[in-house]
Amino acid sequence: MSAPDLTRLRPRLPSPLHRLDDERFTRHGVQLLLKRDDTIHPDLPGNKWRKLAPNLRAAAGRPVLTFGGAYSNHLRATAAAGRLLGFSTVGVVRGDELAHRPLNPSLARCAADGMRLHFIDRSTYRRKGEPEVLDAVLAAAGVDPHTVHLVPEGGSNSLAVRGCTELGAELRGLADVVAVACGTGGTLAGLAAGLAPDQRAIGVPVLKGGFLDAETERLQRETFGARTGDWHLEDRFHCGGYARTNPALDAFAEDFTRRHGLVLEPHYVAKLLYALTTLVEEGTFPPGTRLAAVITGRPWEPVQPDSSR
Numbered sequence: 001m002s003a004p005d006l007t008r009l010r011p012r013l014p015s016p017l018h019r020l021d022d023e024r025f026t027r028h029g030v031q032l033l034l035k036r037d038d039t040i041h042p043d044l045p046g047n048k049w050r051k052l053a054p055n056l057r058a059a060a061g062r063p064v065l066t067f068g069g070a071y072s073n074h075l076r077a078t079a080a081a082g083r084l085l086g087f088s089t090v091g092v093v094r095g096d097e098l099a100h101r102p103l104n105p106s107l108a109r110c111a112a113d114g115m116r117l118h119f120i121d122r123s124t125y126r127r128k129g130e131p132e133v134l135d136a137v138l139a140a141a142g143v144d145p146h147t148v149h150l151v152p153e154g155g156s157n158s159l160a161v162r163g164c165t166e167l168g169a170e171l172r173g174l175a176d177v178v179a180v181a182c183g184t185g186g187t188l189a190g191l192a193a194g195l196a197p198d199q200r201a202i203g204v205p206v207l208k209g210g211f212l213d214a215e216t217e218r219l220q221r222e223t224f225g226a227r228t229g230d231w232h233l234e235d236r237f238h239c240g241g242y243a244r245t246n247p248a249l250d251a252f253a254e255d256f257t258r259r260h261g262l263v264l265e266p267h268y269v270a271k272l273l274y275a276l277t278t279l280v281e282e283g284t285f286p287p288g289t290r291l292a293a294v295i296t297g298r299p300w301e302p303v304q305p306d307s308s309r
């Protein structure tokens, strides 16, 4: 076994940075830039590439086991990486198996890519961080704990955070403020650490709960030994929680597509741009600010379940 050759997948790195003319920003003297991480790779887009790549190098061809919900972008990216690079993958999915059969399109895609799915009930899933619970889950999944490479839910560990520092480094000198939508906070943790000292980062949580400041800081302490970089969260734009939406957000996303011809990934990217449009309207950024929005992913088109079998 050896480290997979990720360059074979020809990632588009550094990802492009485009200027977008939008009167809602220019009116306030703010220059909006889109950091198109969604174009890095068709099957491992955005921060999923940046977080997985260092983990796959560390796994060095061993099986990779990771965790996610029934619509997890991270599970799909991991499964696709396994297919493309030829290592085996196991996905531990939150929720009882019966509730997930037949598989939804996202899980069906994972299975079609060769990921072995193992379902655990929600209360066990919540406790997967406890060593005894994890051991039991691995045993039940038939996985050898000594040969498997474990990647946490959402892919956020220290390797992933380090991978995301590259995102910050690519933006040095090119923006004053960089904004990103957050799930686990891993991308923000790395991004903020990779920026230059005169740049700052804004995270927009898409989940409800107010845990993300502590969690992002924990990831930074684990990775760098201390809270790192100039960053803060804008916690008003989760619209009720993950995958929740409201009419204003839906209208915003549709209008954005009409204006700019860009279809926004609904769970993260739409909320990010909605947040930035609101913040600019509120006069948050002084005229002359170069504001970069990280486009962390693109809408996912499901394949028909079982069509590939």
Ligand SMILES: *Cc1c(COP(=O)(O)O)cnc(C)c1O
Residues within 6 Å of the ligand: 046, 047, 048, 073, 074, 154, 156, 181, 182, 183, 184, 185, 186, 187, 188, 265, 268, 269, 296, 297, 298
């Ligand atoms: C996974 C994901 C995120 C969240 O990244 P975290 O590092 O978990 O905060 C943001 N945007 C998109 C499109 C994603 O798929």
